Amino acid sequence: MDGFVIEHLPDGIGTPSDFEYEWEDVSFHSRVWESGPDAEGAFKVDLTVKTMRGERLTDLEAVKDFLVEYEEKEPGDWQLVPVKVGGYDGLFAGDEVFYFIEPGVAAEVTIDQERFTDEDVLDTAAGFHPEPQAT
Template identity: 85%
Template sequence: MDGFAIGHLPNGIGTPSDFEYEWGDVSFHSRVWETGPDREGAYKVDLTLKTLRGDRLTDLEALHKFLIEYEEKEPGSWQLTPVKVGGYDGLFAGDEVFYFIEPGVAAEVTIDPERFTDEDVLDTAAEFRPESKT
């Protein structure tokens, strides 16, 4: 997906759909897995993998600032823990982790915290990385 390999997915996720969009001069490629419909006809997002590409993504701090704006977070309200994700520097917030790959490239993984664990999101993120160039 957008030059990234997906090496691990948690068990029990639904059907995938792909999306491409742009926001704030950053392009997104997203794959979303949903289950449903339930009895009321609703679908539930299980897992989302995203690649982010844009000149403003210069380092992890710039990625963090961009996502605060994009996700409309109150500065200072987002409780994040520094993590290593497949060898990349990232920040983890329970149901999501984002990480800086190289200038202009980042990734984000979000998961349904009611159905999946912190370990599920981190294991998935560790195996969602740029495909090796041979």
């Protein structure tokens, strides 16, 4: 997906769908797994992996600033913990982790925290990375 591989997925996720969109000169490619329908006919997002590409994504701090704006977060209220994700610098906040790949490229994984664990989101993120280049 968008030059990335997905090597690990938690058990029990639903059916995937792919999306492409753009916001504020950053392009997104995402794959979303949904379960359902439940008794009321509703579907629930289990897991989302996405790539983000744009000139403004210059480092991890720039990615965070972009996501604060995009996700309409209160910067002081977003409790982020620094993590390493498959060798990349990232920030983790319970149901989501995002990480800086290289200038112009970042990735994010979000998960349904009611059904899945911190380990599930971090393991999925560690397995979501750029495809190795053939030599």
